[in-house]
Amino acid sequence: MKKAMIGYIYSDKKLKGDEKAFIKVAKKKNVGLIFFNLLENFDEIELEKKAKKCDIFYNNSSEPFALEFLKTLEALGKKVIDSSKIGYYIEDKWMFYLKCKKNKIPIPKTILLSENLNFAKKDLKKFNHWPVILKRIEGTWGDYVDKADNLNDAGRIIKHFWKKGSEKKPIIAQEFIHSPSYRITTIGDKIVQTAIKKNYGWKCTGVYEKKYDKFKIDSELNKIIKKLLKIIKINVCGIDLIKKQDKWIVLEVNSSPGLDFFEKERNQLVEKIIDLLLKKLKQKVIK
Numbered sequence: 001m002k003k004a005m006i007g008y009i010y011s012d013k014k015l016k017g018d019e020k021a022f023i024k025v026a027k028k029k030n031v032g033l034i035f036f037n038l039l040e041n042f043d044e045i046e047l048e049k050k051a052k053k054c055d056i057f058y059n060n061s062s063e064p065f066a067l068e069f070l071k072t073l074e075a076l077g078k079k080v081i082d083s084s085k086i087g088y089y090i091e092d093k094w095m096f097y098l099k100c101k102k103n104k105i106p107i108p109k110t111i112l113l114s115e116n117l118n119f120a121k122k123d124l125k126k127f128n129h130w131p132v133i134l135k136r137i138e139g140t141w142g143d144y145v146d147k148a149d150n151l152n153d154a155g156r157i158i159k160h161f162w163k164k165g166s167e168k169k170p171i172i173a174q175e176f177i178h179s180p181s182y183r184i185t186t187i188g189d190k191i192v193q194t195a196i197k198k199n200y201g202w203k204c205t206g207v208y209e210k211k212y213d214k215f216k217i218d219s220e221l222n223k224i225i226k227k228l229l230k231i232i233k234i235n236v237c238g239i240d241l242i243k244k245q246d247k248w249i250v251l252e253v254n255s256s257p258g259l260d261f262f263e264k265e266r267n268q269l270v271e272k273i274i275d276l277l278l279k280k281l282k283q284k285v286i287k
Helices: 017-028 044-051 065-075 084-089 093-102 117-127 151-164 219-232 263-286
Strands: 005-010 032-037 056-059 110-112 132-136 145-148 171-175 181-187 190-197 236-244 247-255
Touching: 005 017, 005 065, 017 032, 017 263, 032 044, 044 065, 056 065, 056 263, 065 084, 093 110, 093 171, 093 219, 093 247, 110 117, 117 151, 117 171, 132 151, 145 151, 151 171, 181 219, 181 263, 190 263, 219 236, 219 247
Parallel strands: 005 032, 005 056
Antiparallel strands: 110 171, 132 145, 132 171, 181 190, 181 236, 236 247
16 A cells, blocks of 8 residues: 655754654654755745655645745645645635624624725724734734834834835734633644643733643633634634633634644644544545
């Protein structure tokens, strides 16, 4: 029987925890693993040649270039988990807000700001939620996210975002809810891990936190997650939530989530991901 070959996409100068875990688990399961590092020189012909050896791909990079890389693989007829469409239509923070609103999934009050600064300030004045969180529609690791206490703050932050980025990307404004951040990791349609990201200021992100606690999934949250997974269709997902007056609020979702909240569980999560990839591969062969 032919050994299944998984193409693994990452973006780093060296193999780290996730990559080492994939090597270990793949060997255990007798699965082949071929690495594709986005930091290396991009050669379309070499990529096609190397990609032909792979049956399915797993993307573990959240870098902007990853989307173009995924689209290239998909154009070559390759199956990628998760697809490039996720980055464009689900992880886009404005699109995600609209999907949640349409499906009655609780999410912070949000508006899309005009690309004209004067009109953007009028939008914020009408929105009238202070302090307000300003976010670019795309961004990872808490980048391009800031809190404005007033219109002057907001104007300064918006101009900073536009100056900092290579493009004048759209920005959303969101009501500020002071709360720890609750992370749920799902693989397939199953919740596999929970972690509380405690905040020591207004911003909650896993980038700086070193110690995490787990939390229990109550019936209300379980219903929200089930409904959410049906509309986002992300195979390996990190779901960030907060609490407003003791009610669950979905903040955002991320494909290629971090697997390092609890080091002792990393191999278990990787094993579940590989099992999912093999399942998807089997479904592809059957079809």
